[in-house]
Amino acid sequence: MNLRARFLGLQSLLTRHASLWRPAPFHVARPEWCAQWPGLAAALEALDDEFVERFADDVDACTTWLASQLPELDRLVDACRVPELPGRTVPACNAHFDDGIPGRKRLQIEAFTRHMPAATTPVLEWCAGKGHLGRRVALADRMQVISLEIDPALCADAVRLAARTGTDQQVVCANALDETSRAHVRDHSVLALHACGELHRCLVRSADRDGAQAYRIAPCCYHLGTDDVYLPLSRDARLALDASTLRLAVTETVTAPRHDRKRLARDQAWKLGFVALRNAIEGEAPRPFRPVPASWRADGFEVFCRQLAAREDVALPAQITWPDWEALGWQRRAQVRRFELVRHAFRRALELWLVLDIALGLDERGFDVQVGHFCARTLTPRNLLVLAERREPARAEKT
Template identity: 65%
Template sequence: MNLRARFLELQALLAEHESVWRPAPFHVRRPAWCERWPALATAVLGLDEASVEHLGADPEACAAWLRPQLPVVAHLAASCALPELPARALPAGDARLADGIPGRKLAQIEAFAAHAPPARGPLLEWCAGKGHLGRRLAQIECQPVASMEIDPVLCAEAERLARRARVAQEIVCGDAFVPEARTHVRGRTVCALHACGELHRHLVRNAARDGAHAYRIAPCCYHLGTDGAYRPLSRDARLALDAATLRLAVTETVTAPRHDRNRLARDQAWKLGFVALRDAVERAGDAAKREMEDDADAPQRPHNFRPVPSAWLAQDFEGFCRRLATREQLRLPLAVDWGHWEKAGEHRRDEVRRLELVRHAFRRALEHWLVLDLALGLEERGFDVTVGRFCARALTPRNLLVLAERRAPDSPTSGTH
């Protein structure tokens, strides 16, 4: 199956089942799919805690559990079966090159470099941070490397590390979005390891005229930089996505320490407890208002849950809710049973975690659709493109790599895998 055929198949499957993956259970108490597949809703809500933990941490086990009642899961898996890219042996890295790089990040850099073909000329590390990838590529490729980063503090650290490692690495401090930045792309192989959202899409939008020889892009954080609706990169893209929906594609993470997971679960429970309290207060107010106005059909106002400062979550549940109520201009009753609403939040959190198992069965398919949209965007702009995995999920779930080489003049458009 070539890239476009795979992309269109994924798009059709996602469009047909959007009632499953679009609604977020955090915001929708019972997503519409619960009525279409009532047996599945009953089964998932009835899972014990150990099963929820296991299925949440193991996407393949979760898919196997879902397949009998949701057959599309098998079709999604087949459409997302991209191969591992060929790897090459790399020269051993000097210990100085690894200075200050966390172990997981260092392993990602090694995998990225090993699964990308040799560069035939100068390289540009896009959105470089401290230039860790660029330093390693400078040693591997024996080519000049420029590393572009907007943060001057990170640029200064990148310069220090490059001097210490004695590699040919130029640090370019600049904004990747300004037109002047694109002059650094011309004539280079551009490498982007987990450049977020619009930062990696910006490369594709300008690829037809920027003059790069090649691109090596491992995308990440697809929701970042989206101003309203997602703007597709290829001509056949039809899914309408916003930042909230794009965030689904990156909800799969490598399992965090239990302490962090417990804290996140508690934070979500507190937010849901406040939502339950707020809704009860406003229902009571609406009922009184309807009684006065004799209007039983008065609609309730929709609500969005905006992010909260992390410092608020360092208080107790009552303090958290009072801060939020002030922000939301919600007038709380004089007497509130805080223990009741905290338990209500925990109950809702348990429901949300179970319902999300079904929604999460679509997140890898959505990520593949986004990566293929990027790949086809490069293909339509004059590049031969290959897409595959460059590392195991255990190292990073963002393990898809797009390799693009500028097509020779008059050569036919490829349908690479």
């Protein structure tokens, strides 16, 4: 894959179709694109609930259907294809390794390890948690590992687990964003499995002076640490992104259990019911919607809305027919779900653009870079992995 050509192609595609993916249907009664593509809007509103649920879970099927309504989206499918990275065989773990690791996380760690090159220099595990990935790489490659983590409780667990499995693993309790943490990067291969937002971007920003031998970065939660403005990592990046649009890249999740889906559906319907009520009182205007405490959902729709109204300084009238506003919330949710399918079709394109920005940022700072996926998206939608190796000095001078 020509990384820069793919990056520029995605950037052009996202720029041309920004009206389809930038507006969040939750915050607007009807996205402006509905006037430009009325046939698409009508087709979406005509979808039955079964298709909506299927398309919400299957991004490929959704994009194929959308392309039948909007043929330009065929290019989106091609632009988002990413190869699987080469795999390798790694030694099996000892009997104690799996203890305490959630099953899905365990499979992600195994896939990450199999798709990264064997470590030939000491390893630094960035934002390590309990050090599971570092411990796995230490066992696979017989290499010394430093695991850096900010949470003292997780550090203590990492020390205990390393001792139990007999791995050569040093645990450092430190803030990855602190400048002093960069001292641990020099001469190491740096691993970052789902380090969020600025926690992975800070590695790229200082890669030309930190002295790492290699990076293996599977990024996550791109919106965290942005201060609402995304600062690109590579010279050709031109998309203007805020935290809201960055969050779009990570809204795809592995299918949730039925009870979680029902709870999430009710939560969104209640929020939309409140928004409709507030708009009727104060007039329509885009407003941010801060997180709602889980305890506010315990006593029904009316109590939920009254608590929100108190927080948002909304003066409620004396008489409110609460069932009507709750029903309107459910109607709005059905419409929002359908219009969101269009926006969600661009999630992978936006995520791949962000990952390629990381890759090109490392390339411009003296590394040879590959990008590919290391596991199926059913295991984790955050399945893109950046592999970067420091260039030989002679080659760096030519580039």
